[in-house]
Amino acid sequence: MNPPYTPPPAGPAWFLQRKNWLLFMIRELTSAVIALYLVFFLVFLARFGGGAWVFEEFLALLTHPLSMAGHALAFAAAVWHSVSWFNTSAQVMPIRIGTWRMPGVATIIITGYAPWLIISALVFWAALP
Amino acid sequence: MAGEKRITLEIFRYNPEDGGEPFFQSYEVEYLNHWVVLDAINWIKDEIDGTIAHRWTCRMGVCGSCGMMVNGEPKLSCHSLLRDYAPGPVRVEPLQHFPVEKDLMIDKSGFMERLAEVKPYIIRDDVNDTGNGEYLQTPAQIAAYHEHSMCINCMLCYAGCPVMSLEPAFLGPAALALGQRYNLDSRDKGQAERVDAMSGDEGLWGCTFVGECSVVCPKHVDPAGAIQKGKIAAAKQWYANFIKPKGAKK
Numbered sequence: 001m002n003p004p005y006t007p008p009p010a011g012p013a014w015f016l017q018r019k020n021w022l023l024f025m026i027r028e029l030t031s032a033v034i035a036l037y038l039v040f041f042l043v044f045l046a047r048f049g050g051g052a053w054v055f056e057e058f059l060a061l062l063t064h065p066l067s068m069a070g071h072a073l074a075f076a077a078a079v080w081h082s083v084s085w086f087n088t089s090a091q092v093m094p095i096r097i098g099t100w101r102m103p104g105v106a107t108i109i110i111t112g113y114a115p116w117l118i119i120s121a122l123v124f125w126a127a128l129p
Numbered sequence: 130m131a132g133e134k135r136i137t138l139e140i141f142r143y144n145p146e147d148g149g150e151p152f153f154q155s156y157e158v159e160y161l162n163h164w165v166v167l168d169a170i171n172w173i174k175d176e177i178d179g180t181i182a183h184r185w186t187c188r189m190g191v192c193g194s195c196g197m198m199v200n201g202e203p204k205l206s207c208h209s210l211l212r213d214y215a216p217g218p219v220r221v222e223p224l225q226h227f228p229v230e231k232d233l234m235i236d237k238s239g240f241m242e243r244l245a246e247v248k249p250y251i252i253r254d255d256v257n258d259t260g261n262g263e264y265l266q267t268p269a270q271i272a273a274y275h276e277h278s279m280c281i282n283c284m285l286c287y288a289g290c291p292v293m294s295l296e297p298a299f300l301g302p303a304a305l306a307l308g309q310r311y312n313l314d315s316r317d318k319g320q321a322e323r324v325d326a327m328s329g330d331e332g333l334w335g336c337t338f339v340g341e342c343s344v345v346c347p348k349h350v351d352p353a354g355a356i357q358k359g360k361i362a363a364a365k366q367w368y369a370n371f372i373k374p375k376g377a378k379k
Contacts, residue, residue, distance in 0.1 A: 002145040003145065004228035005145070005228065005229040006228050007226070010295055015291065017201075018291075024291075024337070088338065088340065088357075091343065091354035092354065092357040096273070098268070098269045098272075099268045099271075099272040
């Protein structure tokens, strides 16, 4: 008699089998894009200390179409990553008072979107000339 | 014949006794509007092909025996209406990520071993006899773990979790959720006994929070939520131990 049939192990494209697995993988990959952007940002800061003309040259580089596309990609990745994590907060940190559990949408807004909006507004306000 | 509508079921077949490879066998079924996938399989077994092997018991989503992949999704076959899959065909396979004993029957032994590792029962040093009354809990204390206690061990969460395939030693959603369910129970004092099994790389930290286990769970146990809460508790414990003076550490 044969042993139980063992399904073949998952291949490198395992995340394409199910929609939620793919969404998970996109969430994880967006963090790599954000990490790359942080490297870019560190370079930017290093240039900032290199003198006015180096900095001006660097600013000119930022207007290159590839740079614009990279920034758009980094922004989209940051938004996707943030939203996909905010949406998990009701599972990770449910808010309970006695037997009452705050509805998931309210938890997500209070722990994610509201602080995000407030902090973004403060940064925007601070950055205004 | 049973009903007025027709649908084709493509059923996964594997017989360890004939030495052959798995294959799909098609059966055409006439069904009634209220039939579920399990009804169709039972009808096929009774009327067409008695060699099909599958598990079922209650037919009402309580026993957790009839979990299968239905068109690629982990489902209780007793809760999957055939009419929702019309016009078909409906592909029925054993639960993903488990060895297959025969046809739709999976080998559950690995799951049972994982369950035992997290000691899913109340652990206390003192044993209260009935003369002293029950261990009382407030409604809030029950609410802390109640949703995680609804598990029927159907193993759909294991079929929905990709880590089970990528890291075969992973304890898995149901076992970890049950361990966390007892850790959250005010009557339980066994957290220290579960910590080795639950806090390792094959335990809570093996979970990458795909979240599909909670999506496919028919009882809304939310294993993913239980595991993330367990991670937070384990991290808090680690920091507490880190800042404690050496003499205060266990």
